[in-house]
Amino acid sequence: MSIRIILAGATGWVGRALTPAIAKTDDLQLVAGIARSHAGRDLGTALGGEPSGVPVFTSVEEALATPADVLIDYTKPGVVKANALAALKAGLHVVIGTSGLGAADYAELDTVAHEHGRGLLAAGNFSITATLLKRFTMVAARYVSDVEIIDYASASKPDAPSGTARELAEALAEVRQPATSRPIDEVVGVPATRGGAFGEGAHEVRVHALRLPSFVLGVESIFGAPDERLTIRHDAGSSAAPYVAGTLLATRKVQGWVGVRRGLDTLLD
Ligand SMILES: NC(=O)C1=CN([C@@H]2O[C@H](COP(=O)(O)OP(=O)(O)OC[C@H]3O[C@@H](n4cnc5c(N)ncnc54)[C@H](O)[C@@H]3O)[C@@H](O)[C@H]2O)C=CC1
Numbered sequence: 001m002s003i004r005i006i007l008a009g010a011t012g013w014v015g016r017a018l019t020p021a022i023a024k025t026d027d028l029q030l031v032a033g034i035a036r037s038h039a040g041r042d043l044g045t046a047l048g049g050e051p052s053g054v055p056v057f058t059s060v061e062e063a064l065a066t067p068a069d070v071l072i073d074y075t076k077p078g079v080v081k082a083n084a085l086a087a088l089k090a091g092l093h094v095v096i097g098t099s100g101l102g103a104a105d106y107a108e109l110d111t112v113a114h115e116h117g118r119g120l121l122a123a124g125n126f127s128i129t130a131t132l133l134k135r136f137t138m139v140a141a142r143y144v145s146d147v148e149i150i151d152y153a154s155a156s157k158p159d160a161p162s163g164t165a166r167e168l169a170e171a172l173a174e175v176r177q178p179a180t181s182r183p184i185d186e187v188v189g190v191p192a193t194r195g196g197a198f199g200e201g202a203h204e205v206r207v208h209a210l211r212l213p214s215f216v217l218g219v220e221s222i223f224g225a226p227d228e229r230l231t232i233r234h235d236a237g238s239s240a241a242p243y244v245a246g247t248l249l250a251t252r253k254v255q256g257w258v259g260v261r262r263g264l265d266t267l268l269d
């Protein structure tokens with residue numbers, strides 16, 4: 001039997017790439033889309049193609065009247081948490097691509113997921129090469145104490161840091177060795193220029209977010225050691241294609257556990 005999917009953000013940049021990819025599979029079935037701009041229409045025609053028989057709803061509450069197994073969310077930072085909570089309470093598993101949520105939000109979602117016996121996979125970045133950046137960064141952090149993150153994105157990106165940088169910083173803060181840089185309360189000048197902090201004390205990880213025309217999304221982990229430096233960097237291109245395979249992998253796997261997992265890397269081995 002196919003895995004029945006509700007896709008929130010179905011007409012967006014990523015949603016438009018996911019819709020045809022799901023249609024090409026034998027084991028996944030799109031049963032409803034959510035998009036404010038095309039509500040009430042058929043998703044196929046809303047995307048400029050043939051009718052698909054998939055209705056577009058304006059809210060998750062309306063879409064959840066359709067029997068389904070998994071909600072995939074690629075909407076907006078201010079919308080995603082309510083969507084995920086509604087889906088978990090309705091008995092669906094959830095895959096989150098939308099950025100904007102952090103450790104406290106995922107702790108709350110984890111509680112609700114456990115209450116309802118459902119799985120949730122959230123990845124700041126579903127591309128395989130961005131996932132490898134996280135993997136390599138976590139390995140480097142075992143050997144080098146000092147690390148900071150640079151987050152590059154377009155001028156119009158609404159959230160900072162990116163989901164990619166935030167997941168990386170929160171994961172690194174759990175494992176990193178103490179920094180040798182001056183504590184923030186000893187910084188003279190404008191301490192905010194030292195970036196936003198994730199984690200506590202010497203284990204915090206500082207993220208510096210740039211928002212400039214010409215960037216899509218890039219993330220850089222910079223490790224410094226006496227008289228040497230390691231930079232690990234990922235740059236996204238202009239299409240949403242890199243996120244499709246990882247999102248579909250998560251959709252196939254998410255029924256296999258209860259609670260929240262963060263990162264596509266948690267599914268890689
Ligand atoms: N985890 C990952 O690998 C990736 C994450 N993202 C993140 O995914 C999110 C979506 O990105 P894009 O597709 O570029 O956005 P987009 O702006 O192109 O599309 C957003 C979609 O959400 C819908 N939407 C917005 N507000 C809504 C509401 N209140 N109710 C119902 N539907 C609503 C819009 O109608 C549209 O279909 C962003 O947070 C982005 O950072 C983007 C690419 C990859």
Ligand SMILES: O=C(O)C1=N[C@H](C(=O)O)C[C@H](O)C1
Nearest residue numbers: 099124162163164165217236
């Ligand atoms: O907003 C985007 O465009 C993207 N956002 C994701 C994030 O916040 O990390 C990642 C993706 O590469 C593009």
